[in-house]
Amino acid sequence: MQKPNERLIAKKEEWARYKRGHVEDGVMQDHRSRQDRLPPGQHLTKNWPVLDLGIHPDFAIESWTLNIHGLVATSTTWAWADVLAQPQIRLRSDFHCVTTWSTFDNDWDGVSFRHLMDVVKPDQDARFVFFTAYDGYTTNLPLEACDDDDVLLAHTWNGQPLSREHGGPLRMIVPKRYAWKGAKWIKEIVFLDRDRPGYWEVRGYSNTALPWDEDRYA
Ligand SMILES: Nc1nc2c(c(=O)[nH]1)N[C@H]1C(S)=C(S)[C@@H](COP(=O)(O)O)O[C@H]1N2
Numbered sequence: 001m002q003k004p005n006e007r008l009i010a011k012k013e014e015w016a017r018y019k020r021g022h023v024e025d026g027v028m029q030d031h032r033s034r035q036d037r038l039p040p041g042q043h044l045t046k047n048w049p050v051l052d053l054g055i056h057p058d059f060a061i062e063s064w065t066l067n068i069h070g071l072v073a074t075s076t077t078w079a080w081a082d083v084l085a086q087p088q089i090r091l092r093s094d095f096h097c098v099t100t101w102s103t104f105d106n107d108w109d110g111v112s113f114r115h116l117m118d119v120v121k122p123d124q125d126a127r128f129v130f131f132t133a134y135d136g137y138t139t140n141l142p143l144e145a146c147d148d149d150d151v152l153l154a155h156t157w158n159g160q161p162l163s164r165e166h167g168g169p170l171r172m173i174v175p176k177r178y179a180w181k182g183a184k185w186i187k188e189i190v191f192l193d194r195d196r197p198g199y200w201e202v203r204g205y206s207n208t209a210l211p212w213d214e215d216r217y218a
Pocket residue numbers: 048049050051052053054097098133134135136137165166167179180181182183184185186
């Protein structure tokens with residue numbers, strides 16, 4: 001009579017416990033939560049890759065401005081000192097790039113998009129937001145995607161000023177969408193009543209860009 005393969009069975013039992021989430025062991029817990037946090041088709045990367053059009057705009061912070069206008073009650077142009085004069089928040093979130101890498105637990109400091117909305121007061125008919133960056137890049141989102149508690153204009157990453165290659169001095173962070181929806185080196189935010197596709201959106205990327213739906217390409 002053949003003997004059961006105890007080792008294999010034990011492994012399978014362990015796997016079943018792990019899948020049910022009943023494992024006490026810290027390493028396994030960690031592993032499980034990592035799986036739960038990775039959207040389909042994504043893998044975790046330790047470093048933070050740089051992805052852009054290859055132009056890293058350079059300018060003196062004194063001449064930097066962010067212009068916010070369109071269908072709003074109070075359009076405004078922020079100089080750097082104005083950005084720092086706004087209420088500051090810190091938010092932790094994961095970052096998902098359409099090219100399949102993700103990073104976890106990024107600490108962002110900056111100005112929440114909801115605060116920006118309080119300042120400019122979008123009109124009733126403002127439904128979309130169009131972003132333009134200093135490298136000429138553009139992207140677009142529905143206003144409801146920006147009007148969320150995890151969306152911000154970030155100038156600090158993990159306690160350090162956001163580096164130029166990652167979009168410093170200021171970039172958009174929209175954790176629930178693929179990262180191309182977050183403009184680095186942000187220059188202009190326009191509130192619109194209709195959608196206007198941005199750089200990648202006219203080149204075959206999904207307009208909605210939802211990582212959990214693996215909604216990569218249109
Ligand atoms: N201004 C600007 N913002 C941009 C891009 C760009 O080319 N220019 N690339 C987007 C893309 S495709 C991605 S994946 C992320 C990458 O951000 P990172 O370089 O900080 O990782 O920035 C997004 N924001």
